[in-house]
Amino acid sequence: MSLFKIQNLTYYYPDRERPALKNINLHVEEGELLLIVGGSGSGKSTLARVLAGLIPDFYGGKIGGRVFFEGRELSEDGRRALSTQAGIVFQDPEKQLVMTAVEAEIAFGLENLGLPQQEMFRRVAEVMSFLNLSPLKNEFTANLSGGQKQKVALASVLVMQPRVLILDEPTSQLDPAAADEFFYLIERLNKEMGYTVVLIEQRLERCFHLADRLVVMERGEILREGPVGEVARWEVENALPFLPPVARFFAFLHAPFIPLTVKEGRRELKKFLPVSPARPPDAGRRASENNNPGPFPLLTMPKGQVKQERAVVEIKNVWFTYPNGREALKGINCRVEKGEFVVIMGENAAGKTTLLKQIVGLLKPGRGSVVVMEKDTRTVSLAELARDVGYLAQNPDDHLFQDTVEKELLFTLNNLSLADDGVIDAVLDKLSIVQHRDANPRDLSSGERQRVALAAVLVARPQLLVLDEPTRGIDYRLKKELGAFLKELAEEGLTVMVVTHDVEFAAEYAGRVIMMFDGMLVCDGPKDRVLGTSMFYAPQMARLFKDFAGGVLTVKEGLAKIRSNGDAKKCLSVNADC
Amino acid sequence: MPVSERRLLIRVGLFLAVAAGLLLLGVWKNTSLIARNWGLLAALILLAALVFLYLGFERRAVSAREIGVTAVLGAVAAAGRVAFAAIPGMQPATFVVIVAGFVFGPRTGFMVGATAAVISNFFLGQGPWTPCQMFAWGLAGITAGWLGILKPRVGRTEMVLFSFAWGYLFGWIMNLWFWAAFVRPLNWPSFLTTCAASFPFDTLHAAGNVIFTLLLGKTFYRMLMRFKRRMTVSVLPAPAAVPKDSDV
Amino acid sequence: MERLSYEEKGVFLQTLHTGVVLVYLGVLCVLALLFSHPLYLTGIFILGALAVIVSEAVEKWEMYLRMGIWMALLIMIINPLVFRTGKTVLWHGPTVPVLGKLDICLEAICYGAAMGIRLLAVLTVFCLYNAVVHPDKILSLFARYAYKSALVVSLATRMLPAVARDLANAREVQQLRGVDYGSGSLRERVRKHSWLLNIVLSSSLERALQVAEAMQARAFGTGPRSCYRRELRRPRDLLCFTAGILALLFSLLAKFKGYGDYTYYPQMGKLVESSSSVIWLGIILISLSLPVVLSWGWKHCPYLRSKI
Structure with missing residues (x-):
């Protein structure tokens, strides 16, 4: 049985004419990582709030269709049950912390559930050690960095031991290092702890390969759902942008296998591009030869402009x-x-x-x-x-x-x-x-x-x-x-x-x-x-393209490189024009 | 009169009884203990008042939205204390508290006022002034709430007068404890002298309130009213299937 | 408004149970208001000062004192203006409305001075409070009795730095749009500043909804609540609590016996009326000084540290 099952769900926010969700049918399986992509206004955040039980309870509005959790309809369960079924981490770390100290913040949900002291101590201690938050235990939450805040938000959801973890663009406000750390935690939670994860994300370079299934949404509807590679190919055919560059590149090339990580991509690329012996011109090396008085090389302007x-x-x-x-x-x-x-x-x-x-x-x-x-x-x-x-x-x-x-x-x-x-x-x-x-x-x-x-x-x-x-x-x-x-x-x-x-x-x-x-x-x-x-x-x-060819930064440039390479052209049918 | 209002009245009555008891204790000559110790008494009465007012907030069912908006308004009022540090004497905290009370009612008004006082002092430093500020701003919020109930369509002039008055009232409430604890004898002339000392600051405060009410009153009122409408949610059924948009 | 007034310094008083600290500071404050004898007030002030020093909060204290001196001066000015039944008249002033004839007498000035010390003592206690009680501890203490109010305060405290940052950002942005905050008439300047308030209020209201949503998602208001508290009780808490309560009892006893008060009007009494007055003060101060002594010992003697 699916963990979540959504049938014909339609939802209107209060005072809105257009539905935010239209005829949604979706299921979430135990233990999978479901990635939902789409532009802003596509309804993906709304869908997350339905799964988390916030819609319609918190938002009101008009709702039709049914949502099941393990066969029981969601509206039958009390709010207390809902919050232990699914926990949600929101986009902005600044706007989901409640208490002044980290430890109190993590315990907040447990207090609301009315758990006994001993149980709370244990859960808070475990979560803090797992996420390595103990050093921040007494920190003032307002003074944490964005990444730390988001980790505390994750901890305060995990501590309630939800069956499903819903993440609504959790890294969109973080810098790359903090985002990487966050995704690493998500990967561990999904792969090692067996958490079911519904992830909504824009930064696909970092999480695409983690997904088991991909859902593409637009204008409140699910356009397509299925295994990642299959949906990726479909996206390219339909000119949709929700793909990391590597996947987009290979989907354009009509490669038989769509790599999702750089590692897989390089393995594929090796099949039809030789590693070029000549390394691209190295800016750093040249600077040292220049022997400039300043600490850094003087600029040469792009396009050969004169100063x-x-x-x-x-x-x-x-x-x-x-x-x-x-x-x-x-x-x-x-x-x-x-x-x-x-x-x-x-x-x-x-x-x-x-x-x-x-x-x-x-x-x-x-x-x-x-x-x-x-x-x-x-x-x-x-x-x-x-x-x-x-x-x-x-x-x-x-x-x-x-x-x-x-x-x-x-x-x-x-x-x-x-x-x-x-x-x-x-x-x-x-x-x-x-x-x-x-x-x-x-x-x-x-x-x-x-x-x-x-x-x-x-x-x-x-x-x-x-x-x-x-x-x-x-x-x-x-x-x-x-x-x-x-x-x-x-x-x-x-x-x-x-x-x-x-x-x-x-x-x-x-x-x-x-x-x-x-x-x-x-x-x-x-x-x-x-x-x-x-x-x-x-x-x-x-x-x-590192070691294969220099000067490739974007998919377009990559495709141009392939087109100019006769051998590669033979292996692949490069006809796409992006 | 709604039930909750009646309860509030009962609570006010109870508080008055406690305060009267304390005062009696104060004038009772034979108790050398706290007899005539007005500083201590005033502090006790102040604390008792705050406890009663907080109980009022505690007793009712509060939604997450209400907690959120109360806290945010308290934070905005408190932040206003620093934002205007460049202009001496001008601070919009009282104005924010009054608008909050006017729109959301006496209880929220009290909470916003009291919270603004406590939290700003977490950063600026707590002092004996904290309970006085909590009480004064809390009361400003409460009275504004009553004004909102009695006269929901209050005119601009009345609002300006109201906030002007609170400029002075705030100062006088702040003076009360100072006066009771450190000045003898406790009579009208001595209270007036104390108030005279704070008169310039109170006047600036009142003037500031007027300026803020004139400049921002309408905008803030509209913003909060709009937000207030979003505080109640209702769920309606919708058709499960929607015809496809032809333009998709 | 980025930093709390409280700083974690790992001093003894910060390790005490919050309730105990509150009792102790409360006793200090009540005593400062209870007694009017200059010696008693000075004693309490000095004790508070010692506590400030062992709690490494002198820097903060200076700030409080600087403000306190001005207020004390005010007290010393107001009192002579309104009290004229003292015997030792220093200056016969003119008659003014409301106040009547302005006769400045020595007794009133002395009373004012004593009240100044009282004020400084009270300020010192509050300074101590700021230095040793983390807001979060006090909030979790109150959360047991009034969790909704405590939650509002907690949430507002957490949001205040963010709101203050919003204000600063908005100010910078408007400056770069050509708004000059330094120029113009008072009204003009207030107007410019009030735009910022406008910006911040609407951002903050959005923030309120999002925080409320996060609270709802974490089961807020779904039924009876429990309270997470992890404050330890150590022997030092019992010791300090006892010291505080004892001091209060001794003081009440002394007060009943008529010590600790001082006659300012119409003529000042002797500073030391009897030896028992000093003895009572000594007893009170000794019981009050236990936490200060323990503080010192805790810092310098590892053996004591392990035992309390």
């Missing part, structure tokens, strides 16, 4: 120490020209955000200077700098507070005493949010809110656009739209600087990549050189 006289951003030997004594920037030198698309990467606390704040003028260098559009940030007021520099925060909600989208744009113009010479129409049009002109920004979807915030920045016609983690928590399609849009802006002459953890995003859209570590620039150059030769910051395709 222009006037840089958009000129950072000269910048050092910065926070008032609490942390030295966050150590001798940064960097020059960004007009029309560049620069991505800044690096681990947490590497100084990326600090550097960003230096560029927009929120922080002033302790030593050295930052000159943006020929304005020294130490002497120019923020408001004056704001005319040339646009800044999009990680959370678009930090921008929005006006009643309508139009007012939001006007607000920026008024602050900078600019006139609306039709620029509002132009920007709204460009970001295709004209239809929301009179809507309250807060009523829009998260992707639309981000675009409104971007519009409110672009309306001032900045020369430099700085974005902090713009891809965090947004889905494939929105990411693609954003990337393409930013690239277009850069081609029109706007300088774009993005801080992100998202390697695939950088590989796809950036021109130049800067890598930071411990307050220093450790690598700076065109993306294929920085990412292509990187071990850990390499996109999946670069890892796949």
Whole structure:
């Protein structure tokens, strides 16, 4: 018998005309890992909440169809039973912790279940040791890192010993290292502890291979479900994006077997591509020959551009120490020209955000200077700098507070005493949010809110656009739209600087990549050189093609490589064009 | 009058009885123990009042949503205390508490006010002022809640006057304990002198409340009302099968 | 508002049972309000100061004292203004409305000074509270009797740093949209700041729903609840508890016998009326000082540490 069985489920959120779920039929088997993918608004999170028993109890609304857990209908069980059948970990670690201390947080669910002391002690102790949370036992939950918070959230669900673990994009707010650790835990829970897991995820590179079955959802419906390889092939045929690059690449090649990991992929690739003896040009080695006086190699611009006289951003030997004594920037030198698309990467606390704040003028260098559009940030007021520099925060909600989208744009113009010479129409049009002109920004979807915030920045016609983690928590399609849009802006002459953890995003859209570590620039150059030769910051395709061919960062480039290789072409029918 | 309101009245009555008892104990000349020790008495009465008010919140069934929104409003009010540190004397905590009480009723109003006081002091440092702030903000929330019940369609002017008054009332409540514990004799002139000392701050506070009510009152009211509607959920049946969208 | 006022320093008083700490600090506070004799008040203040020092909270204490001095000054100003029956008039002032004739007398100033010490003693106790009681401990203590209220406070405490961060982020973003927070009239500046409140409120309300959902998913409100508490009881708790209660009993006894009060008006009495007054103070202070002594011993003597 299936653990969960859903029959003809239809669900409407309160006051909504469109159903969030439409005729859903699905079953979840004991011990499997079911991966659900889909764009935002596809209903996958809603489905997770149905399984967790939160819909309709918590949300209300209209519901039709039946949901069974081990043959019993879900609505017959009390809420207490529901919460021990399925535990759910939500997207945002910030918004699911309740108590002030870690240990109390983990015990919260058990208290609600009314368990006796002795049982609670035992369960809390076991979970804390399993997840290695004991060192954080008395920590103030608000001061934990995102990864730690998410681990505590997982612990506080596991401690209730649910039969099924439901994870609703648990890593979308985490940095790659924390996300990897989280997935590793999920893998252990599924493979070693036998937990049944329903995983909803956007970061498919890291979890695709863990799945037993794949479900693709769109617009509240299940488009397809089945074994991963089969669904992957079907996705490529139907031009759906919910695949990690390696799988997409091989599905395009019509390979008989769809590899899900880099390891499997390289094994497949070996069959029709020889390992090239000549290694790709190594940026690091060349730098040491150059014997530059500066600590890092001087840049050569992409596309063989010659250095222009006037840089958009000129950072000269910048050092910065926070008032609490942390030295966050150590001798940064960097020059960004007009029309560049620069991505800044690096681990947490590497100084990326600090550097960003230096560029927009929120922080002033302790030593050295930052000159943006020929304005020294130490002497120019923020408001004056704001005319040339646009800044999009990680959370678009930090921008929005006006009643309508139009007012939001006007607000920026008024602050900078600019006139609306039709620029509002132009920007709204460009970001295709004209239809929301009179809507309250807060009523829009998260992707639309981000675009409104971007519009409110672009309306001032900045020369430099700085974005902090713009891809965090947004889905494939929105990411693609954003990337393409930013690239277009850069081609029109706007300088774009993005801080992100998202390697695939950088590989796809950036021109130049800067890598930071411990307050220093450790690598700076065109993306294929920085990412292509990187071990850990390499996109999946670069890892796949490592030693086979250089300069492959994206699926497109991979396919081009194959097409240009006669031998490989013979083995495969390369006709796909992406 | 709804049952819950009647219970509240009973509780208020009970509290008044306890307070009166304590006060009697205070004027009873032969008890040298706490006789005339108004500082201690005032502290005891204050604590008793808080206990009673908390019991009021404790007794009723509270949903997760209500807990969440109460806590969040308390946190916003508390955060407001720091956000405006750049402008001396201006802090929106009282304003937030009043709007919260007005929209969500006296009990939530009390909880928001008291919580704002406690939690901001977890960070800024607890002191003898904590119970006074809890009481003062709590009372601001309660009275705003009553205002909301009695006059749900209160006008802008009335709201402005109400928040203006709370600027001073807050200061006076804060002065009460200070006055009772550290000033002799306890008479009107001495209380007025104490209040005169805090007059500039209270005036700023009242002015701030007025400005916030004028600037944000309507927006906050609308935002919270909209949110309040989302607090109740109802489940309805829907047809199990929906015709396919032709545009998919 | 990122850091709690409490810091984990591993000092003796932080290892005590929360209930015991509360009793002890409560006794200190009650005694400070109970007595009006300057010697008694000074004694309690000094004891509190010693407790602060052994709890390594001097830095925090300085902050409290700095504030306390101003308030004490205020007390010393207000009292002479309103009390005029003292015998030793220092200055005959003019007649003002409400207050009447302003005669400043020595007794009132001295009373004010004694009350200043009382205030400092109370502040010291609160400072000690901040230094040794983790908010979470107090919340879990109260959760047994009033879990809904405790939960609200706990949740709000947890969210406050996030809300404060939201505020800071929103402020930065608006600055970069050209909002200058430093300029403009008072009203103008308040207006600019109030936008931030607007932003934060709407983000926070969303947050409230999500947290509520997480609580619901973890079986909140599904029936009778139990309470998770893991506070240990050690001999030191019994010792300190006894010390606190004894001090309170001794004080009440002394108060019944008429010690610990002091005549300020109309003329000040002798500072030391009788030797038994000092003896009673000594007894009270000795019983109060047990936790302080244990603190010191606990830190310096491993043998004692293992035994209590």
